[in-house]
Amino acid sequence: MNLTEHLATIDWSFPNLSNSGIHSLHWYPATYVAAIPGTLIPAFTQKNDVILDPFNGSGTTGVEAIRLGRKFIGIDTNPIALLMSEAKLYFPEPKTLKKQIDFIVEESEGLFGRAEVDPHPHHDELKAWYHPDTLFTLNRILTSIIKTDNLQIRKCLLAIFSGILKNASSQGRHWGWVCDNVKPKPFEIISKDALSIFLNAANEYVKLTELSHKAVQVHVEAETRKQTRARYKLLAGDCVTNMKSIKSEYVDFIVTSPPYYGVADYIKSQRLSYLWFDKDELAPERLGFRDFEKLRSFESGARSNRTRKNSHETYMKFIAAFFEQSFRVLKQGSSMALVVGESQARASTTDELIAAAQGQGFTLALRKERDIKLSRRRLMAKVKCEDILIFIKN
Numbered sequence: 001m002n003l004t005e006h007l008a009t010i011d012w013s014f015p016n017l018s019n020s021g022i023h024s025l026h027w028y029p030a031t032y033v034a035a036i037p038g039t040l041i042p043a044f045t046q047k048n049d050v051i052l053d054p055f056n057g058s059g060t061t062g063v064e065a066i067r068l069g070r071k072f073i074g075i076d077t078n079p080i081a082l083l084m085s086e087a088k089l090y091f092p093e094p095k096t097l098k099k100q101i102d103f104i105v106e107e108s109e110g111l112f113g114r115a116e117v118d119p120h121p122h123h124d125e126l127k128a129w130y131h132p133d134t135l136f137t138l139n140r141i142l143t144s145i146i147k148t149d150n151l152q153i154r155k156c157l158l159a160i161f162s163g164i165l166k167n168a169s170s171q172g173r174h175w176g177w178v179c180d181n182v183k184p185k186p187f188e189i190i191s192k193d194a195l196s197i198f199l200n201a202a203n204e205y206v207k208l209t210e211l212s213h214k215a216v217q218v219h220v221e222a223e224t225r226k227q228t229r230a231r232y233k234l235l236a237g238d239c240v241t242n243m244k245s246i247k248s249e250y251v252d253f254i255v256t257s258p259p260y261y262g263v264a265d266y267i268k269s270q271r272l273s274y275l276w277f278d279k280d281e282l283a284p285e286r287l288g289f290r291d292f293e294k295l296r297s298f299e300s301g302a303r304s305n306r307t308r309k310n311s312h313e314t315y316m317k318f319i320a321a322f323f324e325q326s327f328r329v330l331k332q333g334s335s336m337a338l339v340v341g342e343s344q345a346r347a348s349t350t351d352e353l354i355a356a357a358q359g360q361g362f363t364l365a366l367r368k369e370r371d372i373k374l375s376r377r378r379l380m381a382k383v384k385c386e387d388i389l390i391f392i393k394n
């Protein structure tokens with residue numbers, strides 16, 4: 001049985017698996033199950049090979065690539081997606097991290113007298129999402145995080161903070177409501193213990209990042225954190241533009257899930273983080289609301305753009321440019337695996353994607369349908385089905 005025949009026998013639905021461990025750090029729309037890259041990467045690559053995910057999202061591919069001892073390049077237009085990915089891949093020193101968490105708790109509890117903290121610049125808008133007490137504490141926590149000198153630790157703490165914002169808000173329905181800017185009704189506003197929520201998430205992160213690094217060492221014995229960190233690179237911005245800076249024939253395998261046409265809004269889904277991070281001190285990190293519309297303009301296939309004239313043509317043009325770059329950066333004989341889906345409204349998208357990839361020189365080696373778990377369907381109500389596609393550059 002050759003590799004393609006073997007891959008055809010696998011049930012790619014992985015019905016009993018969901019992403020846990022370090023992935024519980026932060027919610028993100030339309031993530032794929034880690035078992036997909038976790039199965040494909042060993043099948044197509046060797047240790048130290050370069051894996052590329054041009055639509056990095058929450059970093060699922062990166063976690064698997066690094067765990068398996070490969071090198072990884074991830075690209076995404078959404079800085080919050082990269083922030084959570086960085087926190088999953090950086091493996092901070094537990095001692096330094098814990099010290100900083102203690103400092104934040106001390107400052108936020110005000111054990112040694114409560115220092116004055118300026119109100120958040122978006123206080124009025126945030127008031128619509130949070131109880132005043134919760135808002136007050138979150139603002140203190142964020143102010144303390146910003147004081148963290150070590151940039152990487154600061155990013156990890158920002159990712160933890162970002163990951164609790166929905167839970168600490170008074171919007172009790174799922175993330176889709178936040179994405180669509182549906183604020184809780186005034187009578188739904190309830191106080192949440194923001195400090196406990198943050199502390200629980202931070203302690204959980206300390207534990208999970210350690211376990212995650214241990215998992216790396218199963219495949220790359222005795223590798224230090226520093227060595228592991230040197231194996232990944234995260235690039236912000238449009239993937240077609242970023243891929244142009246990658247040398248031809250540099251990549252051993254691409255595994256990714258592009259944004260499905262008209263199904264999700266990735267930047268909008270993180271609107272609470274963008275609101276909170278819109279502070280002068282964080283401006284260089286471009287995580288703030290002032291960049292919101294600009295960032296949205298780089299996002300391909302966004303649901304909110306689906307009614308725009310020519311939106312599908314624009315999407316397909318982008319996809320063709322993406323395939324062109326994918327073909328160029330891949331080594332001869334290497335493969336690209338895609339998880340793709342189509343909405344009921346645009347039922348021919350997968351066939352069009354296949355034709356576009358073939359138009360750039362790829363050969364389709366496998367197309368296999370996968371069943372979307374019910375929980376995921378609820379959030380992506382319009383997705384009818386998904387396929388795994390494997391292409392070869394030969």
Ligand SMILES: C[S@@+](CC[C@H](N)C(=O)[O-])C[C@H]1O[C@@H](n2cnc3c(N)ncnc32)[C@H](O)[C@@H]1O
Pocket residue numbers: 028029030031032033054055056057058059060061075076077078081237238239240256257258259260266267298299300301
């Ligand atoms: C289906 S999600 C990927 C999810 C990922 N596999 C995971 O498990 O988290 C698609 C991603 O593509 C990103 N994206 C949209 N347009 C992009 C573009 N032009 N260049 C790079 N990334 C883009 C979105 O921000 C989103 O994170």
